[in-house]
Amino acid sequence: VTLKSEKVIHDCIKSIDQNIPIIIVENSNNYELKKNLESQYKNLKCVITEKNLGMGAANNKGIKLVNTDYVYILNPDTTLEKNTLENLFLESKKIPDFSIISPIHSDSNFPNWKNTLEKDFNKSQPFQVESVDGYSMLLNKKNLKDLYFDENFFLYLENDDFCLRVRKAGGSILIMPNSKINHKGAKAVDSKYEKEIELSRNWHWIWSKFYFNKKHYGFLKAFIEGFPRFFLSIFKYLFFLLINNKTKKKI
Numbered sequence: 514v515t516l517k518s519e520k521v522i523h524d525c526i527k528s529i530d531q532n533i534p535i536i537i538v539e540n541s542n543n544y545e546l547k548k549n550l551e552s553q554y555k556n557l558k559c560v561i562t563e564k565n566l567g568m569g570a571a572n573n574k575g576i577k578l579v580n581t582d583y584v585y586i587l588n589p590d591t592t593l594e595k596n597t598l599e600n601l602f603l604e605s606k607k608i609p610d611f612s613i614i615s616p617i618h619s620d621s622n623f624p625n626w627k628n629t630l631e632k633d634f635n636k637s638q639p640f641q642v643e644s645v646d647g648y649s650m651l652l653n654k655k656n657l658k659d660l661y662f663d664e665n666f667f668l669y670l671e672n673d674d675f676c677l678r679v680r681k682a683g684g685s686i687l688i689m690p691n692s693k694i695n696h697k698g699a700k701a702v703d704s705k706y707e708k709e710i711e712l713s714r715n716w717h718w719i720w721s722k723f724y725f726n727k728k729h730y731g732f733l734k735a736f737i738e739g740f741p742r743f744f745l746s747i748f749k750y751l752f753f754l755l756i757n758n759k760t761k762k763k764i
Contacts, residue, residue, distance in 0.1 A: 514571040516540040518589040521697065522550070528592040531556050538575045540565045567667035568647070582655050588648035594619060594693040601651055601692045604639060612656045612684030613676065615645040616692030625649065625696065626688050639687045643680070647672030649694050656684060663728075668717035670725045677729065719743055 515522055515537055522537070529535060535557040539546055547559040560578065562571060576584050583605070585598070597616050605614050618625040628643035650672070660678060662671050676686055719742045726735035 514538045514540060514568060514575065514586075515546075515589045516565060517543070519546060519549075522589040524592050525587065525589050526550075526554055526557065528594075529587075530598060533598065534558070536560065536575050536578055538562060538571045540567075540571050567664065567671075568669075569662035569666045569671040570664040572647075572671070573661045573664065576652070576654070576661065579654070582653065584652050584654060586647065586650045586652065588696070590697040591648055592695045594695065597692045597694060601689055604689050604691065605651065605653070608639065608685075608687065610656065610685065611687055612653055612679045613645060613686045614639075614651040614653075614689055615649045615687075616694040617688050617690050619693045619695050623696070623698075625694070637690055639689050642686055642688055644673055644676035645686060645688065646696075647675075648696055660684075665724060666721050668714065669721040671721070674725055674728070 516539070526535065531554075533556060535554070537550065537557060537559045539559055539561050542561060542563050544561060547561055550557055550559045560574065562574065566574065572586060575586070583602075585601075587593075593616070601614060601616055605611060608614075615625060625646040625648070626642040626644065630641040630643060634640040657679065660675075660682060662675050663678075666674060679686060719739060722742070723735045723739035726738055
């Protein structure tokens with residue numbers, strides 16, 4: 514899934530084997546991007562949504578377009594190390610009952626998983642975890658059946674919710690240590706949109722956190738944790754509008 518990600522998407526695409534079909538869901542009406550990408554990469558199809566559907570809905574759109582047993586979700590600000598996909602698929606064949614598998618982040622200081630579910634585990638072997646970050650997820654469609662991302666999450670925590678529901682349904686989530694991925698983080702959008710996007714991110718984080726807590730732990734927990742953040746978000750929004758208006762007047 515991309516949104517105004519022209520500057521970073523090429524490194525991601527080039528790190529993927531040219532024989533592997535790629536579907537990009539562009540969360541905008543950027544037909545110029547579609548034209549450029551499809552002319553440059555013959556194994557790629559770019560789907561235009563016309564408007565920003567959010568991460569959950571865009572992921573679902575891409576998943577439903579895939580007609581194979583497996584689908585690999587990859588954010589545009591990532592790159593795969595050599596043989597990552599090959600190792601990932603080879604290992605996945607040994608564990609046919611998995612629901613989600615992810616390679617491990619190349620920098621151990623930035624783990625892309627939360628809480629191992631195994632008391633004694635060998636980090637050189639696949640191990641089960643509570644959840645994985647949404648920027649890299651190999652999904653086993655047969656085991657997930659009709660389980661999709663909750664489209665009420667526009668941005669943030671859609672992967673946490675998805676992983677939690679997968680485990681509640683009896684599915685397993687694993688990390689593959691012999692497969693490595695690099696993640697730039699927060700670099701998936703053109704820099705000229707950074708201020709606008711940052712404001713939007715702040716709001717969506719608050720909403721997603723509130724909705725996640727309400728959905729899984731009840732309204733009271735959601736309200737207690739979300740109330741202070743909500744007012745801070747309003748302050749930041751008003752401050753942004755003030756600064757933005759002053760800048761426009763100077764121009």
